[in-house]
Amino acid sequence: MMDNHTLTLVVADAALIAPGLRRVHLRAADGARLPPAAPGAHITLSLPGADGARPLRNSYTLVSADPEHGYELIVRRADRSRGGSRHIHEALAPGDVIDATVPHNLFALHSQAKKHLLIGGGIGITPLLAFVARLRETGAPFELHQIASADEIGVFAALLAPRAGEQVHIHGGRTSLDLPALLAAQPLGTHVYTCGPAGLMDHVEAAAAGLGWPSSHVHREDFGAAGGEPFVLRLAASDIEIAVAGDQTMLEAIEAAGIDTPSLCRGGACGVCILPVRQGEPEHRDHFLSEAERAQGCHVMPCVSRSRSALLVLDI
Amino acid sequence: MTNRPRYAPLSPFAQARAHLLLCDGAAIPDDAFAPGHGLTDFPERWTVAGHALVMPQPFGAPSEQRFRSASHLLALLRHRLAAETMGLRIYAVGSEPFVWDVAKIAREAGMGREEMRLFACGAPERRVACVHCRTVNPGVTTTLVTCAGCGAVLTVRDHFSRVHNTWMGVQCDAEAPGEVPPVEDLCA
Amino acid sequence: MATRFKPDETFRDDFRYGNSETAILRFPFPFGEDAYMYGVNMEPHTRPGSAGVFAVGFDVDEHYVAECAERAKVLALEPGRCLVLPHMREAEWDTLELIMESLAADYPDQFTLERDGLDWTWTNRPLGIHHTFRFGDATTLPHPPFEYIVRQAQGDFTLQDQRDGTLYIDGGVATVPADWSLAFDVGMTFHEWHGPVPLAHQAGVFDRALQYLMRVRYGHPARRLNWTMTINPRLDTSPENYPLWGPDRASLTAETIGDRLFLRVELQSFFRLPRSNALLFGIRTYLASLNELTRVPKWGRRLHRVMRDLHPDIAEYKGLTRYRELLVAYLAQFDDGAPTAPGITPDCAALSD
Numbered sequence: 102m103m104d105n106h107t108l109t110l111v112v113a114d115a116a117l118i119a120p121g122l123r124r125v126h127l128r129a130a131d132g133a134r135l136p137p138a139a140p141g142a143h144i145t146l147s148l149p150g151a152d153g154a155r156p157l158r159n160s161y162t163l164v165s166a167d168p169e170h171g172y173e174l175i176v177r178r179a180d181r182s183r184g185g186s187r188h189i190h191e192a193l194a195p196g197d198v199i200d201a202t203v204p205h206n207l208f209a210l211h212s213q214a215k216k217h218l219l220i221g222g223g224i225g226i227t228p229l230l231a232f233v234a235r236l237r238e239t240g241a242p243f244e245l246h247q248i249a250s251a252d253e254i255g256v257f258a259a260l261l262a263p264r265a266g267e268q269v270h271i272h273g274g275r276t277s278l279d280l281p282a283l284l285a286a287q288p289l290g291t292h293v294y295t296c297g298p299a300g301l302m303d304h305v306e307a308a309a310a311g312l313g314w315p316s317s318h319v320h321r322e323d324f325g326a327a328g329g330e331p332f333v334l335r336l337a338a339s340d341i342e343i344a345v346a347g348d349q350t351m352l353e354a355i356e357a358a359g360i361d362t363p364s365l366c367r368g369g370a371c372g373v374c375i376l377p378v379r380q381g382e383p384e385h386r387d388h389f390l391s392e393a394e395r396a397q398g399c400h401v402m403p404c405v406s407r408s409r410s411a412l413l414v415l416d417i
Numbered sequence: 418m419t420n421r422p423r424y425a426p427l428s429p430f431a432q433a434r435a436h437l438l439l440c441d442g443a444a445i446p447d448d449a450f451a452p453g454h455g456l457t458d459f460p461e462r463w464t465v466a467g468h469a470l471v472m473p474q475p476f477g478a479p480s481e482q483r484f485r486s487a488s489h490l491l492a493l494l495r496h497r498l499a500a501e502t503m504g505l506r507i508y509a510v511g512s513e514p515f516v517w518d519v520a521k522i523a524r525e526a527g528m529g530r531e532e533m534r535l536f537a538c539g540a541p542e543r544r545v546a547c548v549h550c551r552t553v554n555p556g557v558t559t560t561l562v563t564c565a566g567c568g569a570v571l572t573v574r575d576h577f578s579r580v581h582n583t584w585m586g587v588q589c590d591a592e593a594p595g596e597v598p599p600v601e602d603l604c605a
Numbered sequence: 606m607a608t609r610f611k612p613d614e615t616f617r618d619d620f621r622y623g624n625s626e627t628a629i630l631r632f633p634f635p636f637g638e639d640a641y642m643y644g645v646n647m648e649p650h651t652r653p654g655s656a657g658v659f660a661v662g663f664d665v666d667e668h669y670v671a672e673c674a675e676r677a678k679v680l681a682l683e684p685g686r687c688l689v690l691p692h693m694r695e696a697e698w699d700t701l702e703l704i705m706e707s708l709a710a711d712y713p714d715q716f717t718l719e720r721d722g723l724d725w726t727w728t729n730r731p732l733g734i735h736h737t738f739r740f741g742d743a744t745t746l747p748h749p750p751f752e753y754i755v756r757q758a759q760g761d762f763t764l765q766d767q768r769d770g771t772l773y774i775d776g777g778v779a780t781v782p783a784d785w786s787l788a789f790d791v792g793m794t795f796h797e798w799h800g801p802v803p804l805a806h807q808a809g810v811f812d813r814a815l816q817y818l819m820r821v822r823y824g825h826p827a828r829r830l831n832w833t834m835t836i837n838p839r840l841d842t843s844p845e846n847y848p849l850w851g852p853d854r855a856s857l858t859a860e861t862i863g864d865r866l867f868l869r870v871e872l873q874s875f876f877r878l879p880r881s882n883a884l885l886f887g888i889r890t891y892l893a894s895l896n897e898l899t900r901v902p903k904w905g906r907r908l909h910r911v912m913r914d915l916h917p918d919i920a921e922y923k924g925l926t927r928y929r930e931l932l933v934a935y936l937a938q939f940d941d942g943a944p945t946a947p948g949i950t951p952d953c954a955a956l957s958d
């Protein structure tokens with residue numbers, strides 16, 4: 102498993118566990134071992150787009166990952182689905198084959214924490230389930246607070262039942278959890294991890310900051326999303342125009358147009374994908390270009406950066 | 418550049434629940450504080466005063482507490498941090514070995530680098546670990562030191578371990594025995 | 606062609622060591638052009654189509670058996686050369702799995718890994734090891750898992766914990782260090798650890814390298830080459846034992862330098878570990894004497910130019926100052942002024958004598 106860029110997975114099982122929540126078990130299509138994964142890791146699935154549109158790439162947290170028994174996901178049917186979760190809920194069936202990235206972790210447990218405080222909202226429980234399994238194993242102190250809407254308390258209680266214990270609490274609605282009191286009572290050296298609706302995560306971050314928590318102790322789930330406003334890319338030398346969708350990176354769009362361009366880290370760090378800009382205003386999101394280089398606006402890292410102007414013209 | 422710790426003048430963190438300043442009893446120069454800041458920004462202060470006859474109160478209301486020695490202060494700091502909650506910031510000012518002793522206790526209590534500020538002042542003084550025999554030589558004020566453990570004459574590399582609170586000492590004449598450079602005072 | 610191991614080689618005392626013609630031709634010569642400046646020079650490792658030492662995750666060459674014996678010797682004398690902080694337990698098992706999987710996949714004749722759930726059987730034919738153990742249960746191995754597997758691999762390794770926006774060196778094995786001390790450096794951040802390297806900080810080299818490394822993904826290892834020079838084929842050039850090898854630097858003469866001065870190249874590789882999210886650094890050292898390297902005409906010319914024009918701070922950091930003049934004078938005979946082709950490959954099928 103040294104150079105695997107993508108995994109070919111097969112659906113072993115897909116079951117509705119509550120209205121709108123589907124649990125999916127995936128295994129390697131060829132029956133081989135799958136890469137292990139740390140709690141908090143996610144995979145990105147390539148799912149067919151609605152009505153034959155371009156495939157969608159959706160990231161899902163691994164609830165559990167075992168090289169032999171496979172990966173487990175829980176997917177909520179989104180109200181305004183672009184097709185990804187709708188596909189998983191309506192069409193996905195055992196035996197279906199799906200391409201996925203290898204697991205990647207941007208939401209890791211902190212090795213120096215004296216205590217782990219986990220705060221989930223709704224389907225944001227998925228990485229926390231993986232955390233609890235690990236923390237139970239290592240015996241590290243933790244507390245889990247899961248917020249559920251009143252009609253879903255039973256669903257989350259059932260999900261958490263195998264992991265129940267005095268550290269696990271379920272609250273019906275956000276108002277029933279006194280977040281400032283909870284945060285204020287935490288011993289020195291606590292790290293808080295939150296996953297759920299952006300509003301909840303913002304609220305946790307703000308409350309923690311207000312109580313003097315340093316940001317290094319506050320963690321929120323982040324798939325490293327590359328999204329933003331759609332824009333149009335014109336490649337001057339090859340004389341083509343490409344539409345970059347809101348959920349697609351510039352690099353992905355260029356590749357999808359059949360143009361080969363070098364890349365390495367795909368995270369804005371290595372500088373390999375650098376491209377010259379002829380016209381337009383790049384929105385730099387990389388860690389490679391210096392402030393001065395950004396100000397000049399002559400180059401852009403297409404693996405993470407986007408465009409502020411509706412049209413960006415590149416010299417390739 | 419080298420791996421030398423650098424110290425910025427102290428000012429209280431903007432968003433924190435409580436602040437605790439720790440001093441080793443040496444005179445605190447004005448430049449230990451950022452412009453516009455000073456001791457009065459830190460109502461809870463722990464300091465060392467050998468002759469103190471009043472027992473310090475590690476859990477008392479913010480005020481100045483006096484400890485019998487740096488070791489006494491550090492032991493009670495550990496005790497205090499074990500009972501603390503999130504939102505505390507600590508500040509240490511004094512000799513370099515002292516401020517990093519404070520940092521170590523804070524780290525062991527689960528505090529990160531973002532929760533403490535350190536300022537080393539006074540004449541430079543270092544703990545030098547002999548890389549050959551592991552002996553830690555305290556109170557080194559010169560560029561060369563004879564290791565108390567193995568007798569090697571050590572030069573001090575510009576390489577500081579914040580974990581061990583020591584500088585790396587390496588035999589200075591290993592390549593050509595007897596070729597010892599002149600000894601100089603450490604400069605800040 | 607199967608590798609013929611040379612178990613009688615030594616890296617201390619009588620220094621019985623040499624490279625076969627094959628080993629010279631696959632040597633990872635670190636200079637892609639006639640001038641050297643410190644840079645990140647990071648590349649993907651084990652990209653399909655790579656050859657020689659770059660083709661596999663963990664290269665096993667003719668020195669394998671002897672280097673493993675040298676590691677065992679150092680660890681017997683100084684057990685502290687292998688050191689892993691307690692929070693890196695998971696990374697230890699990750700390392701064991703990664704190295705076993707790679708060796709078994711890349712050298713199926715020499716290494717075999719059989720897995721039945723958590724019951725694993727490992728066979729290492731060159732070292733005569735056959736062992737059944739339970740993955741995750743350290744009591745079923747004769748050494749802690751990290752130490753167990755690095756005793757069966759060439760080169761040093763370090764384990765980095767990724768937190769607080771940086772990498773902490775929280776474990777490793779260093780029996781082949783180029784003048785750095787694991788016991789002293791353990792627990793440092795990436796920048797502190799590299800503090801002593803001159804000229805690189807100004808260039809922002811470490812900021813970029815750190816950003817890059819923190820994004821290395823599982824299954825996408827990266828690598829870079831670094832180099833220094835060592836007198837005699839001595840692997841253990843630790844600061845701990847500097848009094849033992851330091852005098853060598855003053856002992857070179859025009860007669861001995863060709864045989865006794867070795868270019869020491871580190872193939873540094875970087876692997877994301879899946880369970881722990883830690884990063885494994887492999888620091889694999891290759892040694893070749895000047896006389897071996899200059900049998901490749903391109904390398905002889907280039908080595909002369911690089912050493913002649915090296916920035917004095919870098920020469921000092923790499924410990925070359927004491928014999929640099931002698932080195933450049935010696936290498937001059939291999940430089941006829943002809944241009945050299947870019948890249949590190951030897952560009953010759955056979956060696957000159």
Ligand code: FES
Pocket residue numbers: 363364365366367368369370371372373374375387389402403404405
């Ligand atoms: S691919 Fe590395 S910066 Fe874009």
